[in-house]
Amino acid sequence: MKIVTNTTPWPLTSHETRRIGINSFGYGGANSHCILDAAKAHIGPKPEVSSEALSQLKSSFLIPLSASTESALRTQETRLVSVAASNLNIVDLAHTLGNRRTRLAQRSFTVAGQKSLAEDLSNPWKDNLVGNFSELPLAFVFTGQGAQWPQMTKEVIEEFPSFRQTIDELDAVLQSLPERPEWTILQALMDPKETSQISQVTRSQPVCTAIQIAFVSLLSKWGINPVGVVGHSSGEICAAYASGM
Numbered sequence: 001m002k003i004v005t006n007t008t009p010w011p012l013t014s015h016e017t018r019r020i021g022i023n024s025f026g027y028g029g030a031n032s033h034c035i036l037d038a039a040k041a042h043i044g045p046k047p048e049v050s051s052e053a054l055s056q057l058k059s060s061f062l063i064p065l066s067a068s069t070e071s072a073l074r075t076q077e078t079r080l081v082s083v084a085a086s087n088l089n090i091v092d093l094a095h096t097l098g099n100r101r102t103r104l105a106q107r108s109f110t111v112a113g114q115k116s117l118a119e120d121l122s123n124p125w126k127d128n129l130v131g132n133f134s135e136l137p138l139a140f141v142f143t144g145q146g147a148q149w150p151q152m153t154k155e156v157i158e159e160f161p162s163f164r165q166t167i168d169e170l171d172a173v174l175q176s177l178p179e180r181p182e183w184t185i186l187q188a189l190m191d192p193k194e195t196s197q198i199s200q201v202t203r204s205q206p207v208c209t210a211i212q213i214a215f216v217s218l219l220s221k222w223g224i225n226p227v228g229v230v231g232h233s234s235g236e237i238c239a240a241y242a243s244g245m
Contacts, residue, residue, distance in 0.1 A: 018219075059113050062109060068105065131209050139230065142235030150196035151190065
């Protein structure tokens with residue numbers, strides 16, 4: 001027997017399932033015993049999306065380049081064009097260039113898709129930037145209703161699961177109200193122009209608010225956060241959310 005006073009690593013065993021017994025002995029004689037299994041034993045492993053599948057799920061990817069000199073940067077662009085015709089996976093390319101290469105002073109980028117990779121890489125790259133780089137202070141400005149249009153953010157919802165998840169969570173909040181709406185944010189955003197009711201006052205304000213909240217959450221996942229915020233009208237709700245309030 002050992003008296004445990006600090007966090008203790010789980011003992012190494014040959015069993016796949018982690019199971020533990022918890023005792024509670026009360027002075028009045030109320031004794032209990034609980035057996036707990038690790039959640040992993042019941043929910044199973046999380047499926048992983050392969051880079052091949054992901055390359056088909058998303059329409060476009062950011063392809064960044066950097067070099068010490070402008071000529072070296074242009075050389076890299078030319079080399080990428082020459083290898084794009086081969087069986088190159090755009091997910092692996094974007095990951096390697098974005099996370100596994102040193103970020104040097106001369107930089108350029110383009111946006112490309114798997115199906116049009118060779119053509120996209122052959123197009124002119126965006127102007128390179130010169131100098132030392134550091135994080136710039138960003139301010140987010142949020143609008144009230146009036147900026148909506150049919151199927152706004154449709155492509156974002158379809159391509160970014162976390163953005164769709166935020167919309168679903170906000171819809172769940174609305175549906176939990178005592179007088180819940182007969183429509184959903186997702187429906188209001190996805191309806192085509194011919195049948196869209198997004199500009200009705202009952203929809204426009206909550207929809208604009210929901211979209212901006214979802215964008216704040218998505219940008220935060222990418223490490224993009226504001227140092228200051230300002231909101232107009234119902235945009236003050238989103239500004240408060242972005243500020244962490």
